[in-house]
Amino acid sequence: MNFDLSPEQAMLADTLSAFLERNWDEAAHAAGEAIDIVRYRDFWRRLCEELGLAALMIPTHGGGLGGGAVETMIVMQAFGKALVHGPYLSTIVLAGNTLAAAGGDEVRSILGGIMAGDVTVALAHNEGSTRFDLASAGTAARRDGTVFKLSGTKSVVLQAPVASHFLVTGGVEGGGVSLFLVPADASGVTMEPWRSVDGQPAGTVCFDGATALFMVGGEGEGAAVLSPWIDHAILAQCAEAVGIIEALISHTAAYLVQRRQFGQPLSAFQALQHRLADMVVLREQARSMLYMAVLTDDPARRKSSVSAVKILIDRALRHVSQQAVQLHGGMGITDELRIGRYFKRGLVICASFGSEDEHFRRYDAEMLTA
Incomplete structure (x- = not known):
């Protein structure tokens, strides 16, 4: 191929x-x-x-x-x-x-x-009680004539301070979760801005009777409408992770060549060569898994492929970023070097769109029904 x-x-x-x-x-x-x-x-x-x-x-x-x-x-x-x-x-x-x-x-x-x-649009779904379960939302969506009004609090809304609109999940009276587009400046929308650990803008968004611009998809079909594009976003974030892994290895290899100890570059020490080689192997595995998932056309295999690549790339990203920090020494975790900022971005990626355990459960369920 x-x-x-x-x-x-x-x-x-x-x-x-x-x-x-x-x-x-x-x-x-x-x-x-x-x-x-x-x-x-x-x-x-x-x-x-x-x-x-x-x-x-x-x-x-x-x-x-x-x-x-x-x-x-x-x-x-x-x-x-x-x-x-x-x-x-x-x-x-x-x-x-x-x-x-x-x-x-x-x-x-x-x-x-x-x-x-x-x-610009930010996804407002995460809640303290429901975490990232698409089929559950504590935020309530109540019909008021021809419009819907939303009430509830969404936590960890990445890009919230720079968003002009929110894509919000809300539970409807008839059961199920619906999806709504809400202007950020709508009456009843308030936000507490903050920065996530990787420095990007984020916020806690509260809806107090905020009027939705319109419903996206049918009533009670929010999870079905959003789910395929969540998988698309997971693959996109996995591609970002592969880019970070490549940058971490490049920066670390250059540092090992430049930094000298006992009269020779660190790259001359076999133990450090082995650690860098392990990082390169994980990069190739991560890249191969990403290609496999991106090129998968079979809808029946889509979910299992996405979960598999999410699990493997998260593990590769954690290991490579940890090794990069250690090989740079104490300054590797500081914001003075990009290594520390790559490490923090990796933490956010690994915590996004469901945990490793959740994706293991989804992978098992998909494989059992295949």
Whole structure:
């Protein structure tokens, strides 16, 4: 099987990497307690205007260019290497695809705003009691005439401070979970902003009778509407993790060559060579698993493939990031080096979209019914 990128895909990778090198200052974005919303939104708008990155990934029936899983993988690997923690994952991979699949006149207007860079969307689903169970939501959605009003609190909403809209899960009276799009500036929406451990903007969002713009999909069908695109987002984040693993190994190998001890470079010590070799083996395994999952066309194998790659890549990311920190010594965990920031981003990735135990259970269930 040929895993080479097409000329167009290679151009996308090169152009995006060059753009990020010129325009993305990760350390500046992650520094300090205050979140510079204007800077985040300006960077995102430039990505959309100059590279057309949002339109590239929106399906053609939603007005976009219809890029697929391979293009998403290319983008997220570049983001991983550059430590970009912008709204791409939540706005395009999750919200953009979910809205495009739902269709409708209201959706087309929102998709136009997304492609122009004016609309950014954060997924508001996590709750203290339900964690990441898509079929459960403590937030209540009550019908009020022709609209729905939402009441409840969503925790750990990544990208919340820079979002113009929230994609919110809410339990409806007839049972089940529905999906709603709610403007961030709607009456009844309040947010407590903070930074996650990797420096990206996040927040706790409270809905107190907030009016939804519209329901995405049918009533009680929120989990069914969202689930396929959650799997797509997991693969995208796994691609980001592979980019981080590649960067960690590159930085660590360079450091071992440059740093000298007992009159010779650290790279001359066999024990350290073995540890670096183990990191490279895990990188190749992670990359191979990612390709396997991205190129899986069989819907029956999709969920099991996604869970398998999530489990393996999370483990590889943890091991490689821990080894990179140790091989750099005490300064490896500090924010003075990128190694420490890669490590922290890895912690957030491993904690996203369900735990390892949850994905083991899903993998077992899918394999038993296959």
